[in-house]
Amino acid sequence: MIGKVPADVSSQIPDPLPFTTPKSLQVIRRCTLHLSDPSQNHQLRTLASVYDVLAIRPDNERSLQQACEALECDLISLDLSSRFPFYFKYTSLANALQRGVSFEICYGPGILNSDGGASRRNLISNATQLIRATKGRGIVLSSGAKRALACRGPADVVNLAVLWGLGQERGMEAVGKEARSVVVQAEMKRRSFRGVIDVIYGGEKPKRDPGKSAKGKPEKTKRKTDVLGDDIREDDATPNSISKREQRRQAKKARLDTGEILEDKPKEASRGSIILPDNVPAEDLPDGKND
Amino acid sequence: MVRIKHRYLLVHILYPDPADPNAKSSSLTPGKNFPDLVQFHRPSPNDLTPQLFARAIKDQVLLLYGDYGLGLVTSSLYIKYLSPATSTAIVRCSRAHYRLVWAALSFMTHITVTSTQSHQSRACAMQVVRVSGTIKKVEEEAIRRARAAILRAKRESDEGTADGILGILGKEGEETLQGEKNMNDLSSMSDEDNEMGIESDEDG
Known part of the structure; x- marks a missing residue:
């Protein structure tokens, strides 16, 4: 969306999509707002209420800073295929991360590379800068594709992210966990009470067959745990679990212990070490005592 | 002597x-309307040879990493297996630099097939579906995926759900499960395999 936001905003994406989708697929509607003039009033709240995810695409440093610090959005999606005449500052980006706003890396323009390498170079440069500045946190990897050709598999994208300085783990998170958290947080912001408390439908209480629950199930489980416990105890007690070396060691210890009782000597004496009486200082000891 | 360690993609x-219609008539039988799922996993043109594929990868590595990258990669890069029928390939590269090769594959958007009479370039995307240190595991995965793909295409074309986003996405879990279950039924389907142009090449 370019230009001024109209007074009454309505979702441009048709609600029942014109083609069939699998039942397990949840379609999330997203709006990306290009932001160049930070002083202008963009009705972000009305936009946010219409779309599921609201992303902001700042064009210059000031609008980026504003987006990081103040604007109510879910995602900051910089156009990484163009060159930015400034560095990303950790302080302002950390501000956004603290507010729970993530950053998006769109790899699509770099893959298609329609303008002879410039977009790819810019993408790699900006992505490494962004990863450096955010220390790899709060990064979402997405295609930003206008054609299906620019999409890549998740593992391929993670590999690219690894080459750009994001770790393997962080890369996996950027594809999976972070993207999920953006969606969930956006949903929380819209639906819940002050973005903190939400009432969810926890499902019906499963109906129980009274006969089963009274007799069959609990007894069964109990017996199972009992059996399990016995197994563990048996394992501890079996002689097989003790190695020969351990057996020998134990035998020796037993011998020493019995010797100690019979001879009424302290345990250490049998090992031939020096026993110091408490009241005798060490330096007063005669040399030949340990013979 | 330490052996050279490889990665197989x-x-x-x-x-x-x-x-596009002219390419379709050359590689597939005309007049038959293929569902989107089969179109998505379409057979590659028959004149796509391993040498050509290796050439394409090396060109892309050269484009991305320059002479230095190509020098690192070129000694170990080898196309172990390429089946234009299933559009599946196994690429061998050295373990130290497999990410370079992978990135080059990710950045590829087309394969140029230069045969004697025509010079055609087709838009395609490379997806690395398995990385392994041994070729055996890669081979097993390739066979498993090919089987699952055939079964899914057959089932969904029977049900008429193979078109559109439904056909391409599908359910991954369901697909594998179905693949395992119908493993025994596969022997009876070998004639269909040939019809669809998928060969079960066991020796890689």
Whole structure:
């Protein structure tokens, strides 16, 4: 969306999509707002209420800073295929991360590379800068594709992210966990009470067959745990679990212990070490005592 | 003597764009309307040879990493297996630099096939579906995926759900489960395999 936001905003994406989708697929509607003039009033709240995810695409440093610090959005999606005449500052980006706003890396323009390498170079440069500045946190990897050709598999994208300085783990998170958290947080912001408390439908209480629950199930489980416990105890007690070396060691210890009782000597004496009486200082000891 | 360690990448060549009519008539039987799922995992042109594929990868590495990258990669890069029928390839590369090769594959958007009479370039996407240190595991995965793909295509074309986003996405879990279950039924389907142009090449 370019230009001024109209007074009454309505979702441009048709609600029942014109083609069939699998039942397990949840379609999330997203709006990306290009932001160049930070002083202008963009009705972000009305936009946010219409779309599921609201992303902001700042064009210059000031609008980026504003987006990081103040604007109510879910995602900051910089156009990484163009060159930015400034560095990303950790302080302002950390501000956004603290507010729970993530950053998006769109790899699509770099893959298609329609303008002879410039977009790819810019993408790699900006992505490494962004990863450096955010220390790899709060990064979402997405295609930003206008054609299906620019999409890549998740593992391929993670590999690219690894080459750009994001770790393997962080890369996996950027594809999976972070993207999920953006969606969930956006949903929380819209639906819940002050973005903190939400009432969810926890499902019906499963109906129980009274006969089963009274007799069959609990007894069964109990017996199972009992059996399990016995197994563990048996394992501890079996002689097989003790190695020969351990057996020998134990035998020796037993011998020493019995010797100690019979001879009424302290345990250490049998090992031939020096026993110091408490009241005798060490330096007063005669040399030949340990013979 | 320490052996040289390799990585084997199992690569699928995908065709997200619908086929243009002239290319379709050359590689597939005309007059038959293929569902989107089969179009997506379309057979590659028959004149795509391992040498050509290796050439394409090396060109892309050269483009991305320059002479230095190509020098690192070129000694170990080898196309172990390429089946234009299933659009599947196994690429061998050295363990130290497999990410370079992988990135080059990710950045590829087309394969140029230069045969004697025509010079055609087709938009495609490379998807690495398995990375392994041994070729055996990659081979097993390739066979498993090919089987699952056939079964899914057959089932969904019977049910009429193979078109559109439904056909391409599908359910991964369901697909594998179905694949395992119908493993025994596969022997009876070998004639269909040939019809669809998928060969079960066991020796890689």
